[in-house]
Amino acid sequence: xxxxxxxxxxxxxxxxxxxxxxxxxxxxxxxxxxxxxxxxxxxxxxxxxxxxxxxxxxxxxxxxxxxxxxxxxxxxxxxxxxxxxxxxxxxxxxxxxxxxxxxxxxxxxxxxxxxxxxxxxxxxxxxxxxxxxxxxxxxxxxxxxxxxxxxxxxxxxxxxxxxxxxxxxxxxxxxxxxxxxxxxxxxxxxxxxxxxxxxxxxxxxxxxxxxxxxxxxxxxxxxxxxxxxxxxxxxxxxxxxxxxxxxxxxxxxxxxxxxxxxxxxxxxxxxxxxxxxxxxxxxxxxxxxxxxxxxxxxxxxxxxxxxxxxxxxxxxxxxxxxxxxxxxxxxxxxxxxxxxxxxxxxxxxxxxxxxxxxxxxxxxxxxxxxxxxxxxxxxxxxxxxxxxxxxxxxxxxxxxxxxxxxxxxxxxxxxxxxxxxxxxxxxxxxxxxxxxxxxxxxxxxxxxxxxxxxxxxxxxxxxxxxxxxxxxxxxxxxxxxxxxxxxxxxxxxxxxxxxxxxxxxxxxxxxxxxxxxxxxxxxxxxxxxxxxxxxxxxxxxxxxxxxxxxxxxxxxxxxxxxxxxxxxxxxxxxxxxxxxxxxxxxxxxxxxxxxxxxxxxxxxxxxxxxxxxxxxxxxxxxxxxxxxxxxxxxxxxxxxxxxxxxxxxxxxxxxxxxxxxxxxxxxxxxxxxxxxxxxxxxxxxxxxxxxxxxxxxxxxxxxxxxxxxxxxxxxxxxxxxxxxxxxxxxxxxxxxxxxxxxxxxxxxxxxxxxxxxxxxxxxx
Numbered sequence: 001x002x003x004x005x006x007x008x009x010x011x012x013x014x015x016x017x018x019x020x021x022x023x024x025x026x027x028x029x030x031x032x033x034x035x036x037x038x039x040x041x042x043x044x045x046x047x048x049x050x051x052x053x054x055x056x057x058x059x060x061x062x063x064x065x066x067x068x069x070x071x072x073x074x075x076x077x078x079x080x081x082x083x084x085x086x087x088x089x090x091x092x093x094x095x096x097x098x099x100x101x102x103x104x105x106x107x108x109x110x111x112x113x114x115x116x117x118x119x120x121x122x123x124x125x126x127x128x129x130x131x132x133x134x135x136x137x138x139x140x141x142x143x144x145x146x147x148x149x150x151x152x153x154x155x156x157x158x159x160x161x162x163x164x165x166x167x168x169x170x171x172x173x174x175x176x177x178x179x180x181x182x183x184x185x186x187x188x189x190x191x192x193x194x195x196x197x198x199x200x201x202x203x204x205x206x207x208x209x210x211x212x213x214x215x216x217x218x219x220x221x222x223x224x225x226x227x228x229x230x231x232x233x234x235x236x237x238x239x240x241x242x243x244x245x246x247x248x249x250x251x252x253x254x255x256x257x258x259x260x261x262x263x264x265x266x267x268x269x270x271x272x273x274x275x276x277x278x279x280x281x282x283x284x285x286x287x288x289x290x291x292x293x294x295x296x297x298x299x300x301x302x303x304x305x306x307x308x309x310x311x312x313x314x315x316x317x318x319x320x321x322x323x324x325x326x327x328x329x330x331x332x333x334x335x336x337x338x339x340x341x342x343x344x345x346x347x348x349x350x351x352x353x354x355x356x357x358x359x360x361x362x363x364x365x366x367x368x369x370x371x372x373x374x375x376x377x378x379x380x381x382x383x384x385x386x387x388x389x390x391x392x393x394x395x396x397x398x399x400x401x402x403x404x405x406x407x408x409x410x411x412x413x414x415x416x417x418x419x420x421x422x423x424x425x426x427x428x429x430x431x432x433x434x435x436x437x438x439x440x441x442x443x444x445x446x447x448x449x450x451x452x453x454x455x456x457x458x459x460x461x462x463x464x465x466x467x468x469x470x471x472x473x474x475x476x477x478x479x480x481x482x483x484x485x486x487x488x489x490x491x492x493x494x495x496x497x498x499x500x501x502x503x504x505x506x507x508x509x510x511x512x513x514x515x516x517x518x519x520x521x522x523x524x525x526x527x528x529x530x531x532x533x534x535x536x537x538x539x540x541x542x543x544x545x546x547x548x549x550x551x552x553x554x555x556x557x558x559x560x561x562x563x564x565x566x567x568x569x570x571x572x573x574x575x576x577x578x579x580x581x582x583x584x585x586x587x588x589x590x591x592x593x594x595x596x597x598x599x600x601x602x603x604x605x606x607x608x609x610x611x612x613x614x615x616x617x618x619x620x621x622x623x624x625x626x627x628x629x630x631x632x633x634x635x636x637x638x639x640x641x642x643x644x645x646x647x648x649x650x651x652x653x654x655x656x657x658x659x660x661x662x663x664x665x666x667x668x669x670x671x672x673x674x675x676x677x678x679x680x681x682x683x684x685x686x687x688x689x690x691x692x693x694x695x696x697x698x699x700x701x702x703x704x705x706x707x708x709x710x711x712x713x714x715x716x717x718x719x720x721x722x723x724x725x726x727x728x729x730x731x732x733x734x735x736x737x738x739x740x741x742x743x744x745x746x747x748x749x750x751x752x753x754x755x756x757x758x759x760x761x762x763x764x
Contacts, residue, residue: 101146270656307362426567
């Protein structure tokens with residue numbers, strides 16, 4: 001019960017995201033399918049235009065994250081990453097609890113800011129935050145117009161600061177020019193009550209696309225807009241790119257739900273097996289009760305009542321264990337999962353689990369024991385029926401099917417997560433330290449490059465617009481020789497300097513990388529191998545010298561000077577896409593390759609550079625390999641959870657098998673004594689007692705192997721790059737299941753075989 005309840009608490013938390021919003025059922029996020037991209041963003045003017053032309057839309061709110069920002073108050077200065085700009089309707093669409101301020105007017109002023117309790121304590125301590133003035137990026141004043149409760153752990157949006165969209169309306173190019181081609185905003189639409197049917201959603205999506213086509217030539221960009229309900233965002237957004245919300249995975253939720261059922265089922269099977277195996281011990285009791293007038297219904301009620309009593313005692317002990325182990329479980333899950341023992345719905349769920357467990361585990365023993373005939377029982381003629389043995393054996397087989405599937409699953413999960421961790425991404429991720437350009441550094445790039453070059457610790461550096469981690473920018477405004485004018489393929493792109501290839505250790509398939517020796521490289525391009533297939537170019541060498549253009553940025557066609565070998569610039573859940581690299585002359589992120597053993601000294605050197613060139617901003621840095629590992633943190637945590645609960649499920653199965661083998665050995669004590677007197681060896685007796693279980697495990701292996709293959713194959717299809725499913729995994733899992741069964745049974749078997757036959761054959 002403890003294991004199952006832990007899993008169900010996690011499942012409940014994952015399934016509860018954004019359901020605390022009062023209008024959650026009526027709020028939809030606008031996502032888009034653009035060529036080979038599925039994105040969570042939409043153009044800036046789409047939401048206002050839809051609100052104006054579609055009466056079913058009551059309100060809209062757009063959200064954009066432009067952070068990180070430097071926020072200061074007095075001597076408190078911090079770099080804040082959880083910052084949002086939102087329309088003034090933010091608190092009218094969403095139900096984030098407002099402690100102070102007015103939900104309607106809080107974001108009406110361009111210099112307003114909403115902060116959370118956590119941020120208020122961070123900057124103002126216990127003082128009242130309302131009306132206080134914060135400094136943004138050392139140049140703008142923000143007045144606190146509202147204090148929000150801390151964002152719940154089951155919110156897909158995470159933030160500590162919310163500023164009005166009007167504050168950036170005059171500076172943001174997309175808003176200022178009503179640009180329908182750039183996808184940068186997260187648009188949430190609140191529809192009328194009752195807007196939930198598939199027909200209504202489909203009709204609205206068609207209407208949205210028609211309105212979009214009025215502003216954008218479909219020949220230029222074909223887009224399919226999808227309305228995603230707010231409550232679906234957390235678990236059903238795995239394929240969406242350019243997202244700011246933290247994602248879960250409905251596959252993991254379903255998997256752990258099934259594991260919880262497995263664990264409960266295994267425990268119930270243990271109880272049923274032991275109860276029916278021990279039936280002879282209660283036979284005389286049942287016979288006497290029937291003789292003195294007990295009806296079968298009364299006996300059934302008695303046995304189910306006993307099962308219920310055990311179940312509820314288990315529940316109480318389970319709650320104690322949950323309270324004791326809950327902090328460790330939170331660490332294992334990597335989430336702030338709530339546990340409120342005052343929550344009535346929680347207790348309803350726990351009581352329902354106890355009732356269901358008691359009813360299921362007690363039902364068959366109750367039906368089986370209550371049908372004993374008193375005449376046969378009191379004469380001592382009770383024998384196990386074939387149906388009873390068949391059911392018991394069937395339950396043991398089911399247990400081991402579950403065990404083998406979990407063993408295979410554990411092995412495949414470990415191999416896949418290790419494969420992700422160790423796979424060759426096409427570049428050397430180790431010892432890469434990076435520092436984003438912020439504040440005054442943008443204006444002092446010549447001095448920055450000079451200082452980095454002169455220090456041997458930082459001399460091996462490159463500049464790029466993005467890190468090769470989760471590239472979200474892309475465009476269809478790409479031209480090349482022989483391009484089909486109707487072809488719409490999005491090309492992700494990065495702006496990089498001449499040292500990018502050397503610092504990251506990229507390999508060239510043909511041609512060369514950007515070089516300071518060639519002034520014309522400012523208008524030239526490097527593409528990856530994947531782009532060749534899109535452009536119908538047979539080989540890397542054939543691409544060199546072909547004309548190419550990105551956004552017509554140089555006013556004329558440039559030239560492809562090199563083809564870089566494919567490397568992953570997005571999480572491995574996504575396949576490699578066509579990539580365009582163009583020359584960087586404006587800045588972005590500094591990446592430094594450190595020498596072994598000099599990491600701390602290099603960080604100090606970068607900090608000195610930052611403090612000299614950018615004293616108003618706190619020093620910020622990161623490690624490329626750590627960020628890559630963080631991208632798969634969710635998978636690693638789910639793998640850890642799966643392994644722990646799989647081992648526990650197997651252990652629980654072993655407990656039941658041990659109890660069953662001990663009882664069977666006890667039942668056959670006299671038989672074993674006779675066999676020992678007649679000359680049977682210890683190994684003969686052990687074989688006798690373990691042969692039945694061996695046959696059952698073999699049957700389980702035959703059933704479990706194809707089932708396990710289907711399950712793990714389905715899970716692996718969620719990864720673009722995945723490990724192979726080796727048959728050795730299934731063979732090993734089968735042998736382990738046999739080994740587990742033999743180890744479990746062997747102790748009682750050997751104990752019975754070594755017992756003194758004189759004692760076992762002695763007459764009472």
